[in-house]
Amino acid sequence: MSLRASTSQTIGPYLRIGLEWMVIEDLAPQGVAGERVRIEGRVLDADGRPVNDAAVEIWQANSHGKYASPEDKQDKPLEKGFRGYGRSLTDDAGAFRFRTVKPGPVPGPDGKPQAPHVTVTIFMRGLLKQLQTRIYFPDEPANASDPLLTLVPAERRATLIAARRGDGVLEWNVLLQGKNETVFFDF
Amino acid sequence: MSYRRPYRGTQPDYLFPPYASTVKRAPSHALVLLPHTLSELSAPVFGYGDIKPTDGDLTKQHKADPQGERIVVSGRVLDENGRALPGILIEIWQANAAGRYNHRVDQHDAPIDPNFTGAGRALTDAEGRYRFVTIRPGEYPWRNHHNAWRPAHIHFSLFGPAIVTRLITQMYFPGDPLLEYDPMFTCVPDEKARNRLVSVFDWETTMPEFALGYRFDIVLRGREATPMENRR
Numbered sequence: 001m002s003l004r005a006s007t008s009q010t011i012g013p014y015l016r017i018g019l020e021w022m023v024i025e026d027l028a029p030q031g032v033a034g035e036r037v038r039i040e041g042r043v044l045d046a047d048g049r050p051v052n053d054a055a056v057e058i059w060q061a062n063s064h065g066k067y068a069s070p071e072d073k074q075d076k077p078l079e080k081g082f083r084g085y086g087r088s089l090t091d092d093a094g095a096f097r098f099r100t101v102k103p104g105p106v107p108g109p110d111g112k113p114q115a116p117h118v119t120v121t122i123f124m125r126g127l128l129k130q131l132q133t134r135i136y137f138p139d140e141p142a143n144a145s146d147p148l149l150t151l152v153p154a155e156r157r158a159t160l161i162a163a164r165r166g167d168g169v170l171e172w173n174v175l176l177q178g179k180n181e182t183v184f185f186d187f
Numbered sequence: 188m189s190y191r192r193p194y195r196g197t198q199p200d201y202l203f204p205p206y207a208s209t210v211k212r213a214p215s216h217a218l219v220l221l222p223h224t225l226s227e228l229s230a231p232v233f234g235y236g237d238i239k240p241t242d243g244d245l246t247k248q249h250k251a252d253p254q255g256e257r258i259v260v261s262g263r264v265l266d267e268n269g270r271a272l273p274g275i276l277i278e279i280w281q282a283n284a285a286g287r288y289n290h291r292v293d294q295h296d297a298p299i300d301p302n303f304t305g306a307g308r309a310l311t312d313a314e315g316r317y318r319f320v321t322i323r324p325g326e327y328p329w330r331n332h333h334n335a336w337r338p339a340h341i342h343f344s345l346f347g348p349a350i351v352t353r354l355i356t357q358m359y360f361p362g363d364p365l366l367e368y369d370p371m372f373t374c375v376p377d378e379k380a381r382n383r384l385v386s387v388f389d390w391e392t393t394m395p396e397f398a399l400g401y402r403f404d405i406v407l408r409g410r411e412a413t414p415m416e417n418r419r
Binding site: 004013015059084108117131156 | 191193194197198199200201203206208209210211212213214215216218219220221222223224225226227228229230231232237265266267268269278279280282288289290292293304305306308342344348349350351353354355356357371374375379380381383384405406407408409
């Protein structure tokens with residue numbers, strides 16, 4: 001039997017009603033191993049105006065490079081209490097925030113390790129289907145040979161790499177249009 | 188291993204100027220084609236620890252019954268290969284019977300119903316079935332263009348077995364005269380795909396002396412056939 005996938009529709013402006021119950025901005029409770037990181041950023045439209053009605057969802061492996069998913073058959077430790085899923089709803093400044101651990105490397109298309117990354121799915125009013133992108137980490141030598149990052153035109157790769165601020169927070173912004181438009185993936 | 192790409196015309200483009208908000212928010216660069224790695228092929232797992240059994244009845248979340256026509260909305264969640272998907276978390280939200288959302292942004296001059304929040308959750312069972320009891324949502328005006336009205340709809344959010352199967356969509360009601368004027372509905376080029384967003388009236392789930400039933404089946408992306416199957 002062959003069916004066709006249902007059509008995407010916009011999340012609309014009232015997403016909080018349906019999605020707020022499961023906001024998860026702290027992904028790594030005590031007992032989860034790894035380097036603690038804070039990732040913060042803003043979603044900005046073509047005019048640089050904050051998008052205050054976006055849902056930013058992240059999905060990541062733990063510090064050992066293991067996903068809390070039955071699809072991940074790797075023999076690596078998985079801590080109880082680590083799901084690897086986060087959801088932040090942007091505020092009036094367009095801001096979202098996560099506290100988590102830096103993920104370890106996970107296998108790429110050919111089995112070789114990918115650079116540590118967080119998968120990002122974004123929904124908002126005015127977006128008829130989700131945007132898919134990734135956050136990579138600064139000062140990470142593996143970025144240079146990452147099988148996905150190297151598919152991205154070199155001059156746009158920086159949009160996928162978080163910047164370390166003075167306070168230690170990793171800043172990563174979503175620019176929907178313009179010169180520094182974030183790279184989005186056709187997934 | 189990867190998931191099928193969408194069939195032509197069955198998904199909207201990002202930019203659809205009749206829906207004005209897309210103009211400043213649709214990406215202007217071409218997307219970069221992403222091979223599906225473990226990061227895209229995996230997804231969070233949800234279970235009965237995440238929701239309450241009562242989350243599926245939007246008419247029983249407050250002291251009294253909400254205003255409006257009670258309805259049963261149910262269906263199955265399948266993948267493109269026709270396989271039932273069990274344990275899928277579905278989140279829904281909607282306007283009340285008067286067409287008003289319980290949200291600070293909604294300034295439409297219609298009454299808030301103190302007995303209706305308009306949010307529900309359910310998990311699909313072993314056969315991929317889900318069921319909600321709710322109130323038929325009202326139509327409401329929006330400022331997209333002159334005299335713009337949204338057809339009655341319920342927002343649906345689904346997690347699937349993989350990040351690439353994540354879906355947010357809207358369910359409409361059969362025979363709604365507003366559908367053909369709604370850019371969110373008409374943004375889908377393929378007419379059959381568009382019409383699959385419209386639920387069907389269903390005698391089987393209609394409950395005597397209680398509520399009409401509407402069926403809304405949802406299909407998430409399925410895995411590509413293996414090369415071996417392709418050759419057959």
